[in-house]
Structure formats: structure tokens, C-alpha cells
Amino acid sequence: MTDDKTRILVVDDEPAIRRFLNTSLSANGYAIYEAETGEDALQIVPSVRPDLVILDLGLPGISGVDVARCMREWTQTPIIVLSVRDRESDKIDALDAGADDYLTKPFGVGELLARIRAALRRAMAPGAPAVFMTGELVVDVTSREVRVTGQRVQLTPTEYDLLKALVAHPGRVLTHRQLMRAVWGGLSYEDELHLLRVNISNLRHKLEPNPTSPRYIVTEPGVGYRLQTDP
Amino acid sequence: MASRSDPSDIVAASTPATVVSDPTRRFSSECVLVCVGTTPFGERLVRTGHRVASTLDAELAVLHVDVNDAGSSSDSVRQRLSETLQLASELGARVVTVPGRSVTNEIIRYAREHNIVKIIVGRSPQPALIQVLRPSVADQLARRLGPVDLYVISTARPHSEVLTDRSDNLRRARWRQYGLSVAVMVAVTALELPLRATLSPANLVMPYLMAAVVIALRWGHSAAIVGSVTGALLFDYSFIPPFFTFAVTDLQYVMTLLGLLAVSLITSALAGQVKAHADASAEREAHTAVLYSLSRALALVRSAGQVFQVVERHIRETFHRRVAIWVPNDDTLTLKLRTPEFVINDESHSIASAVFRTGFPSNVEQPSESRYFPLMTSRGAVGVIGLQGTETTRPLSVPDLRLLEAVATQAASAIERESLAEKAREAKLLEEADRLQQALLNSISHNLRTPLASITGALSSLAEDSGRLDEKGRQDLVATAREEAERLNRFVGNLLDMTRLEAGAMRLHIEPCDVQDVIGAAVAQLGEQGRKRSIAIDAPAGLLVPMDFVLIAQTLVNVLDNAIKYSASDMPITVRAEVHDRDLDIVVADRGPGIPPGDLQRVFDKFYRGPQTGVTGSGLGLSISKGFVEAHGGSVRVEARSAGGTQVHLTLPLRPTRGRALR
Numbered sequence: 001m002t003d004d005k006t007r008i009l010v011v012d013d014e015p016a017i018r019r020f021l022n023t024s025l026s027a028n029g030y031a032i033y034e035a036e037t038g039e040d041a042l043q044i045v046p047s048v049r050p051d052l053v054i055l056d057l058g059l060p061g062i063s064g065v066d067v068a069r070c071m072r073e074w075t076q077t078p079i080i081v082l083s084v085r086d087r088e089s090d091k092i093d094a095l096d097a098g099a100d101d102y103l104t105k106p107f108g109v110g111e112l113l114a115r116i117r118a119a120l121r122r123a124m125a126p127g128a129p130a131v132f133m134t135g136e137l138v139v140d141v142t143s144r145e146v147r148v149t150g151q152r153v154q155l156t157p158t159e160y161d162l163l164k165a166l167v168a169h170p171g172r173v174l175t176h177r178q179l180m181r182a183v184w185g186g187l188s189y190e191d192e193l194h195l196l197r198v199n200i201s202n203l204r205h206k207l208e209p210n211p212t213s214p215r216y217i218v219t220e221p222g223v224g225y226r227l228q229t230d231p
Numbered sequence: 232m233a234s235r236s237d238p239s240d241i242v243a244a245s246t247p248a249t250v251v252s253d254p255t256r257r258f259s260s261e262c263v264l265v266c267v268g269t270t271p272f273g274e275r276l277v278r279t280g281h282r283v284a285s286t287l288d289a290e291l292a293v294l295h296v297d298v299n300d301a302g303s304s305s306d307s308v309r310q311r312l313s314e315t316l317q318l319a320s321e322l323g324a325r326v327v328t329v330p331g332r333s334v335t336n337e338i339i340r341y342a343r344e345h346n347i348v349k350i351i352v353g354r355s356p357q358p359a360l361i362q363v364l365r366p367s368v369a370d371q372l373a374r375r376l377g378p379v380d381l382y383v384i385s386t387a388r389p390h391s392e393v394l395t396d397r398s399d400n401l402r403r404a405r406w407r408q409y410g411l412s413v414a415v416m417v418a419v420t421a422l423e424l425p426l427r428a429t430l431s432p433a434n435l436v437m438p439y440l441m442a443a444v445v446i447a448l449r450w451g452h453s454a455a456i457v458g459s460v461t462g463a464l465l466f467d468y469s470f471i472p473p474f475f476t477f478a479v480t481d482l483q484y485v486m487t488l489l490g491l492l493a494v495s496l497i498t499s500a501l502a503g504q505v506k507a508h509a510d511a512s513a514e515r516e517a518h519t520a521v522l523y524s525l526s527r528a529l530a531l532v533r534s535a536g537q538v539f540q541v542v543e544r545h546i547r548e549t550f551h552r553r554v555a556i557w558v559p560n561d562d563t564l565t566l567k568l569r570t571p572e573f574v575i576n577d578e579s580h581s582i583a584s585a586v587f588r589t590g591f592p593s594n595v596e597q598p599s600e601s602r603y604f605p606l607m608t609s610r611g612a613v614g615v616i617g618l619q620g621t622e623t624t625r626p627l628s629v630p631d632l633r634l635l636e637a638v639a640t641q642a643a644s645a646i647e648r649e650s651l652a653e654k655a656r657e658a659k660l661l662e663e664a665d666r667l668q669q670a671l672l673n674s675i676s677h678n679l680r681t682p683l684a685s686i687t688g689a690l691s692s693l694a695e696d697s698g699r700l701d702e703k704g705r706q707d708l709v710a711t712a713r714e715e716a717e718r719l720n721r722f723v724g725n726l727l728d729m730t731r732l733e734a735g736a737m738r739l740h741i742e743p744c745d746v747q748d749v750i751g752a753a754v755a756q757l758g759e760q761g762r763k764r765s766i767a768i769d770a771p772a773g774l775l776v777p778m779d780f781v782l783i784a785q786t787l788v789n790v791l792d793n794a795i796k797y798s799a800s801d802m803p804i805t806v807r808a809e810v811h812d813r814d815l816d817i818v819v820a821d822r823g824p825g826i827p828p829g830d831l832q833r834v835f836d837k838f839y840r841g842p843q844t845g846v847t848g849s850g851l852g853l854s855i856s857k858g859f860v861e862a863h864g865g866s867v868r869v870e871a872r873s874a875g876g877t878q879v880h881l882t883l884p885l886r887p888t889r890g891r892a893l894r
Contacts, residue, residue, distance in 0.1 A: 086727065088740070088781060106720055108713075190743075194775065197745045201773040212751045212768040219752045222740070222781040 005031040006120065009050035011041040011067065012082065013060055021054065024109045030116075038062035042070055050077060052119060054112075055099070057083045057090045065093045072098035078119035080112075088222035095175045095223070102173065102223070118171040118229065132167045134229055137207055137216050139167050146207070153206050158183060162199050163207075166217065166227040175224040200225060264327075264347055265319055266294025266338065269308045273315035276353050279384060281322045283351065291324035296337040297629060298330075312629055320592070328629055335371040342376070351382035408450040412458035415442050420465045432470050432484065436491050439466055443495035447502030455499030463492040518634045521549050525641055535649040539568040542642040546616065549638070550631065551624060555601075555617040557583045558646070564615065573601075573619050583615040602627070604635060606643035613646050670838040678722045678849050682715035689715075725851040728785070729837070732858040739782065739862055743775040746808045746815065752780070753787035754806075757795070764795055770808035776815045778883055782859045789852035790819045790879050796848065798823030798876065813885050814865070820878035831869050856881075 008030045010021045022032045033048050035041040038059045045053070053071070057064035068079050079099040083091050091102045100119045103112060132139040136149040144160060146153045155163065165182035166174065174182075180192040183199075204211040218226050265280035267273035277293060284291040293316065316326050331337035342350060354369040366374075369383045419438050426435065439462040447455035467477055471484045479485050528541045543554045547570055555569035557580075564584045566575065579601060582593050586603040590612050593603040606614040616639060618627075627635065689712035693705060700708070731737050747770045754761045754768070787806070794804045802822040809816050826834055833839050835857045838850040857867045865883040872878050 086724075086731075086781075106716065194743050197743055197748070197775055198773055201745050201747065205772055211772065212747055212770070213754065214751060218755070219748050221752045221756070221784050 005029060006052070007031045007033060007048060007050045008116070009033045009035060009041065009044060009048060009053045011035045011038065011053065011059065011064070012056040013037060013058075014056070017056070017082075021112075025113075025116075028113060038064065038067040041067055045071060045075070045077070051123070052116060053077055053079045054116075055079055055081050055094075057081050057087065057094060065090060065097055068094050068099045069097040076123070078123045080115055080119060082107075091223050092175050092177070095173060096177055100172055122169065122172060129167075129170075132170060134170070134227070135215060136209075139163060141167065148207055155203070155206065156199075158195070159199050159203050159206070162196070163203060166225065170227050171229040173220050173224055173226040179224065264292035264294055264341075264345070265324055266296065266327075266341075267312065267315045267319070268295065268334075269312050271311065272353055273312065274318055276351075276384070277315060277319045277322065277324070280351065281324070284324075291319070291322060293319035293324045293326050294338065294341055295326075295328045295629065296331050296334045297328055297633075298332060298334060310626055310628065313626055313632070316629070316632075325591075328633060330633075335368050335375065338368070338372065339375060350376065350380065351384055353384050355385075405453070408454040409457045412446045412450065412454045413461045415446060416458055416462040416465050419462070420469050424469060427470055427474075432466075432487055435470050436466060436487060439463075439491055440495050440498060443499045444502050447499035448506050451506060452500060452503030455503055456496065459492060459495035459499055462495060463488055466491055514630055518630070518637070521545065521634060522637055522641065525638060529641065529645040532645065532649065535646065535653055538642070538645045538649050542616070542638075542645070543568055543570060546618065546635070546638060546642075550618060550627070550635065551620075553619040555579070555583075555619070556614055557587065557617070558614040559587070567614070569617075570619075573617065579617065583617060587612050587615045604639050606639055606646060608643045608647045610647070613643050613650070616642070667837060674838055674849055674851070675726070679719065682719040682722075685715040686712045686719075722849050722851075725849055725855060728855045729851055729858070732855065732862070737782075737858070737862050739779045741777050741779055741863075744778050744780045744783070746770050746774045746776055746817070747772060749778070749780055749784050750787060750806050750808065750817070753784045753791060756784065756788050757791055760795060761791070764800065765803045766791070767803060767805045769805065771810075774808070774810070774815075776883060776885055778863060779859075782862070783881075783883070786856040786859045786881060787817070787819070789856045790881070793848075793852060794819055794821035794823065794877070794879075797821065802876075810885065815883045815885060817881040817883070818878050819881075820872060820876060822872075822874075822876040825871050825875060825877050826869060828871065831871070834869055835867065853879075 006029075008025055010018055010025075010032060011034075012018050012021070013036050018034050018036075022034065025032050033044060033050060035044050038061055041053070041055070042062075055064045055067055059067070064081055068081065071077065071079065078101075079094075081091065081094045081099045081102045082105055083094075083102055084105050095102065100122070101115050103115060130140070130142050132141070138145075138147045140146075141164060146155055146160070146163065161183045162179065165179055168182075176193060176196060177189075180189070180196055184192050184195065200217060201211070204214050204217055207216055208214045216228055218228055220226055265277045267276060280293070281291055283289075295312065295316065316328070319326050327341070329337050329341065338350070341347070350372060352369040352372055354367045369381075373381055373383070416439065419442050423430075423435050423438060443455055443459045443462060446458040464477065467479060467484075467488050468475060471479055471481075471488065473480060479488065525541070525545045528545065529538060532538050532541055539556050539558075543556060546552070546554045553570035553573040555573045555575070556567045557564045558567045559565075564580070564587050566580075569575070582601070583603050586593050586605050590605045590607060592605065593601075601617045601619040603615050603617045605612040606616060618635075620626075689708040692700070692708050696705070747768070750768050750770055754766055791804065791806070798804065798821040805818075805820045807818045807820070809818075830839070834853050837854045839854070840848060840850045853867075860867045860881050860883065863883050865881065867882070868880050870878050870880065
């Protein structure tokens with residue numbers, strides 16, 4: 001029976017968190033495996049072959065970031081990291097190391113399930129879709145066409161590259177570094193960050209109905225940006 | 232000098248063994264008091280006193296009565312006196328210097344006050360007539376002391392001793408003064424010779440008197456005597472018939488001559504005294520000026536550190552010595568401050584410690600060696616001052632020591648005052664810290680327990696529900712628990728922020744940030760609470776300002792949260808960002824009831840809560856926001872809006888001066 005279910009490995013040293021995740025995720029039809037430490041997790045992963053890993057960053061022993069980095073050496077299994085507030089650098093490190101998404105504790109189960117579904121979906125269909133649609137926004141990668149409420153929008157080449165990088169990972173948070181590497185890759189961090197901020201601002205003014213309260217390109221404070229799939 | 236008795240060469244000794252007639256008088260501890268004057272016998276008397284004291288197994292004390300008379304104002308005399316007093320200190324005596332006009336009176340007063348019952352005085356042999364006219368101190372004491380044993384020690388010395396004055400320079404100067412006095416009188420005579428025919432001797436005598444007064448004022452008493460006698464002789468020789476002999480034929484000229492001698496001696500003596508007093512008062516004035524400038528400087532001092540600097544500077548400049556100051560630190564004496572040239576050797580610290588412990592100055596002052604004085608207050612020593620001269624420094628004279636004592640007393644009370652003020656400040660800080668700690672505990676207790684109580688209540692209601700709750704009731708309970716958990720989370724976040732701010736552990740991650748994006752992110756973080764309200768954002772597009780995105784967004788969340796909580800739900804809130812000069816100004820404005828004018832500054836105090844009731848909050852949000860903005864080198868202020876409501880200005884520098892640069 002368990003073979004039919006999606007397998008999720010929960011790595012957290014707190015029994016209460018494991019218990020709550022086990023209960024609520026099992027109820028949603030996932031098969032749950034648990035690991036208490038990073039070492040345990042790395043041992044279990046090859047035998048369990050989970051479809052997704054929920055990884056706490058504040059582990060005793062080897063850190064969550066290192067676990068993500070190790071796993072990425074041989075598997076593309078989606079990883080959602082759990083972190084606490086104020087540890088933006090941990091989140092960025094984990095995302096840069098290859099984690100797919102992050103959630104800040106405390107979080108609601110609804111949010112977690114949405115992230116799990118998005119991550120699994122991306123894992124099933126790797127690569128950018130030919131046409132990406134969200135809300136009123138349509139991005140056709142083959143024809144380099146961008147439309148909002150049916151109207152074609154003119155983008156500069158840089159703006160388009162940036163949008164394409166976001167569209168390649170819909171729903172996934174991309175760190176500043178990941179976006180900069182995708183679009184520029186070569187300038188200094190400072191210059192690139194400057195360009196990134198300006199281009200994101202421009203994109204929003206061209207795509208968003210209300211740029212001060214963006215629906216499509218949302219800011220993950222201190223971490224990066226995310227292209228919303230269900231605004 | 233030689234003509235006077237030795238009024239201040241006194242040895243006083245007291246021992247309990249002495250039988251005393253007055254039974255009410257208490258004995259002092261066994262003590263020998265050596266009191267010295269300005270004569271060369273001082274040393275001998277001190278040694279005698281020391282021998283007496285050791286024989287009696289008594290303490291030794293030395294008294295000097297400073298009468299400030301003309302004879303004692305020369306440097307060599309002062310030096311001799313201070314050497315005598317040093318010797319006394321070295322022999323373990325307690326050295327006392329008292330000012331006074333009458334030596335006898337001061338000795339008697341001192342003896343009475345200190346229960347001294349055995350006094351040994353020195354006395355030089357004097358001609359019988361002088362003894363009658365001007366009895367020696369020993370004689371006066373013998374008459375007036377009452378029930379005290381008095382021992383008189385002869386201080387006769389061979390004539391040669393008089394000549395072995397320690398200072399050749401002084402002697403040369405003295406002889407030069409005598410020579411000049413004679414020269415002045417010769418000059419007066421030469422000037423008057425042409426007038427001998429026209430003026431009577433009674434008129435011719437006047438310039439001699441004037442000359443005698445001038446000599447007395449200029450060179451002092453003894454030169455005036457030489458001048459007066461010379462003048463009388465010259466006058467007799469030149470102007471009294473028969474001329475050019477010392478013979479006097481007419482009796483009336485004898486009177487003129489004697490008159491000249493007497494008047495010029497008296498006036499010169501008076502003038503000499505005037506000069507001595509003028510010198511003394513000039514010195515006192517100088518001392519007063521030193522003390523005045525020190526006390527003025529000390530009055531302006533704001534910290535204990537400055538006290539030491541002021542004291543060091545004044546002593547260094549007044550006494551021309553290097554200065555070091557030690558103060559107790561816990562149980563050990565530590566060097567607080569020193570003139571850079573002050574040489575500290577192995578002994579310095581142990582001597583300073585001994586001086587601090589005993590409260591008595593150290594004794595020796597060899598050239599280039601240090602001398603240590605305790606800084607005494609009514610509550611004991613508060614420190615030690617070390618003075619260090621160079622090879623060429625003049626030794627400290629008695630008036631110098633007296634001034635130094637006064638300076639040290641002033642310094643000590645200033646140090647004590649500062650240390651008390653410091654303690655008071657610390658106590659106040661401690662009290663403040665206590666108050667804040669109490670407020671923190673109250674806040675934690677309240678803000679943690681209240682949501683926990685709601686959550687526990689909601690969950691237990693759900694757990695123990697036996698089907699009585701309808702679906703809406705269950706949802707209500709769940710929503711309550713969830714909201715309260717979020718509130719708890721916010722409070723814990725605030726506590727963490729505040730703790731990190733106070734611990735100085737705030738590490739800024741400053742990057743160019745899109746101002747519009749920061750404001751948008753803050754509104755997004757408000758979640759449901761923000762979506763329910765109309766929040767108008769007015770910020771220039773694409774304006775990049777260096778800041779820590781997360782912290783400033785959090786700051787705005789806190790400020791907006793307040794605006795939402797403290798204004799009616801249908802009232803608009805605006806966030807406006809503008810660049811002024813070199814600053815970014817973000818203004819969050821609401822139409823709430825406003826903050827009482829007196830509280831506008833207090834809103835940033837920890838645990839300050841607005842006057843409205845029915846609003847939940849920890850009173851930490853604005854305080855944290857202020858800390859975050861100030862960490863950026865910016866500032867926060869709150870204003871009342873003219874048409875009602877409040878606006879909070881967050882000002883951030885466009886070029887941050889503090890915080891971490893780009894990574």
C-alpha cells in the first residue's frame with residue numbers, strides 16, 4: 001500500500017514537530033518517514049528513496065544546509081527546509097545549496113501542503129513550460145511574448161531574461177544570487193543586486209495591476225523573489 | 232635672627248608615667264612631641280626628643296609654629312626647617328605644623344588639646360637685659376604652662392657654628408645687601424654735603440630716615456640695622472660740628488644723633504615687618520589663588536576621570552613635580568593616572584600602599600625621589616598622590632607642604648564626591664534596570680500567559696466536547712487558538728528583537744533596497760490585518776536606498792500595526808516615502824485619536840502603552856523600531872497631525888554611516 005503513496009521524509013529533532021507533521025501529512029495521504037538528525041537522514045534517504053524531504057535547518061550535528069548540499073550531490077528529490085525567523089542567511093544558504101523551498105516556523109499545515117504540492121509538481125515536470133499562465137499574466141517562452149489581460153507587454157531583453165528565469169521555476173523561491181546568476185552572471189554582487197532590484201521594479205510596473213502590492217512577482221524579504229502560481 | 236631667642240625650638244614629651252595634678256585630664260597615648268623652629272638646633276632637638284621617646288617607649292611628635300616672621304622667609308631657612316621636619320618623619324615622628332602669631336600660645340594650646348604633660352624646650356643664652364625685655368619661650372612656658380613638666384635644654388652653640396650657614400649663596404647675598412645699605416648711606420651723605428651750609432642738621436637728618444626705611448623695605452631687617460648705624464655714624468661725621476670727626480660737642484646734637492639712630496632702627500624694624508607680612512601675604516595669596524583655581528576646576532568636573540586629570544595638572548604646575556595618583560580598586564591600590572615622566576619602580580607601589588594604609592605621608596624626599604601623600608577624607612584615605620622631582624627640584628618648603636596638604640584635601644573631597652556621585656548614578660541605573668526588569672517580567676508573564684490560556688482553553692474545549700458544540704462554535708475556538716498562537720509568535724519575535732538590540736548583537740545586512748518593495752513587503756507581512764484596512768502607499772518607483780530589508784520591513788510592520796490598532800477601522804492609513812537632502816523619510820500617518828503631547832517621546836520607551844484601553848500589545852514594537860532605525864544611523868520621531876491623528880517619521884540616511892557594508 002505504502003508503495004502507491006508519495007513518500008515524505010521528515011527530518012527534525014523535535015518530536016512534537018515530527019508527530020504533528022506525521023499526523024497531518026498522513027491524513028493527507030502521504031507516507032511519512034522520520035529522521036531525528038542529519039546523519040540519520042543521509043543514511044535513510046538511499047533506502048527509503050523519498051519523493052520529498054522536509055528538512056529542519058536547526059539540527060544538532062550536521063546542519064540542515066549540509067544535509068541539503070550532500071543530497072544534491074546525487075539526487076534531485078525536492079527539499080523543503082523549515083527555518084525560524086531572523087535566520088535569512090540559513091535560508092539563503094539552503095536554497096543556494098539546492099533546497100527547493102522554505103517555510104518559516106510556525107507555519108500552518110495548509111501552507112505546507114501547498115508548498116509540498118508545488119514542489120512535487122515541479123519535480124514531475126522539470127523544465128520551463130512553453131506557455132506559463134498565472135492570473136492575467138501569460139508568458140510564451142517560445143515566441144518571447146508576454147501578455148497581461150490580453151495586452152502584449154514590451155519588455156527589455158534583461159527584463160525578459162529575468163521573467164524567464166522566474167517562469168522556469170514557477171512557485172519556487174529564487175534567491176537573489178540564483179536570479180543574478182541566471183541573468184547576468186559575471187558582474188559584482190553589488191552591481192547585480194542593483195540591476196536586479198531595478199529590473200524587478202520595472203517588471204512589476206509593467207505586469208502588476210498594483211506594483212506596490214504585487215500579485216505575480218512577490219518578495220521574500222531578505223531572501224529573494226517568487227513567481228506566484230496561484231495569485 | 233641671632234638677636235632673638237629660639238622661640239620655636241621646643242621639645243614636648245608626654246608620657247602617662249608623669250604624675251599630673253589635674254585628675255580630670257586624660258592621658259594621650261605615650262607620645263613625644265618634637266616641635267622645631269627655624270634655627271639650626273632643630274635637628275639636635277629632634278634627635279634629643281627621639282632619644283627621650285625611645286627611652287620612654289613613647290611615640291614621637293614634632294610641632295612647628297609658623298609665625299611667618301621676617302627671619303624665616305629665606306629659602307635656606309625654609310630648607311633647613313623642612314630638613315628638620317623630614318628628619319622627624321624619618322625617626323617616626325608625627326609632624327605637626329600650626330600657624331600662629333605667638334609661639335608660646337600655640338604650644339600651650341597644643342599641649343592642652345593633646346594632653347601633653349611633659350615639655351622639653353630649647354633655650355639659647357641671652358643677655359640679661361634682653362631676657363627681661365623679651366623673655367624666651369622657655370621662660371614664658373615655665374610661667375604659664377601649669378601642671379606640666381618642663382625641661383629646658385640649652386641650645387648654646389660655639390660661635391663658629393653661626394658662621395657655618397648652610398647656604399653660601401645666601402650669605403653672599405646678605406653681605407651684598409649690607410654693602411649696598413652702606414653705599415646708600417654714603418650716597419645720601421655725598422648728596423647732602425653741598426647743603427651743609429644752608430640746612431640745619433635737623434633737616435639734613437630726614438633723608439637718612441627715608442633711606443633707612445627704603446633699605447628695610449628692600450632688603451629686610453638686618454640690612455636696615457646696618458644701614459641705620461652707618462647712617463648715624465656718617466651723619467655724625469659729616470654734619471655735626473666739629474665736622475669730619477665722630478666727636479660731638481653740643482649736647483643737642485647728641486639728641487639729634489640718638490634720635491636718628493632710634494627712629495631709623497624702629498622704622499626699619501617696622502618696615503621690615505611690613506615687608507615680611509607683604510611677602511607672607513603674597514605667598515598666601517598665591518596659595519589661595521592655587522586653591523581657588525583648583526576648586527573652580529574641580530567644580531566643573533563631570534566625571535571621576537576628570538578629577539584625577541585636574542588634580543594631576545594643578546599639582547604638577549604648582550609644585551613643578553611629576554605626579555602619580557593611586558586609588559583603591561576593590562582591595563588593591565592601583566595606579567590611576569601619572570605624569571608620563573613619573574618613574575614607577577618596584578618600591579613605588581609598596582610605599583603608596585603603606586601611605587594609603589596608614590594615612591600618613593611618606594618621609595624621604597631625596598632629589599629625584601618620590602614622596603607620597605594620602606588623600607584623606609573624613610571616611611579615611613581615598614587615594615595616594617605621589618610627587619616626584621628631578622635632580623634640580625627645590626625641596627618642598629613648609630608653606631609648600633601646607634599648600635600641598637590643602638590641595639590634597641580638596642582633591643580627596645572631590646574624588647570622594649565623584650565616587651559618591653558615581654555610586655548614586657549606578658544606584659539609579661540599577662533602580663532603572665530593576666524597574667525595566669520588573670516591567671519585562673510583567674510583560675512576559677502577561678503576554679505569554681494570556682495567549683496560552685486562550686489556546687489551552689480552546690483546545691481543551693475541543694478535546695472534551697461531547698457533541699454539544701456546533702460547527703460554528705468549533706471553528707470559532709480553532710480560530711481563537713490560531714490567532715492567539717500568532718500573537719504569541721509576534722511577541723516572542725519582539726522579545727528576540729529587543730534582546731538582540733540590547734545585547735548589541737544586531738548585525739545589519741545592508742543592501743540597496745527598492746523602497747516601494749520594502750513598504751509593500753511590510754504591508755504583505757501584516758497579512759489579514761493589513762488587507763482589511765485601506766493602506767495607501769506613496770513612494771517613488773525604483774528608488775533604491777541602502778538598508779537592511781528585513782529590519783526596515785519589520786520596523787514598518789510594527790509602526791503600521793500600531794496605526795491599525797490605534798485608529799478606527801474605517802480610517803485610512805498612508806505610507807509616504809520621500810527623499811530629503813541626504814535622507815529618506817518614510818512617514819506613516821493615521822487618523823487615530825493621537826498621542827497625548829507629553830507622551831510623544833515616551834512612545835519609544837520600552838513597555839509604553841497608549842492611553843486607549845482594549846488594545847492588546849506588548850509596548851515593545853515602537854521601541855524596537857527605534858532601535859532598528861538607529862542601528863542604520865537614522866532616527867524616528869512622532870508628531871501629532873494638524874487635523875488629528877499621528878504620524879511617525881522614519882529617517883534613514885541615503886549613505887548609511889553605521890552598520891555592515893555590502894557583503
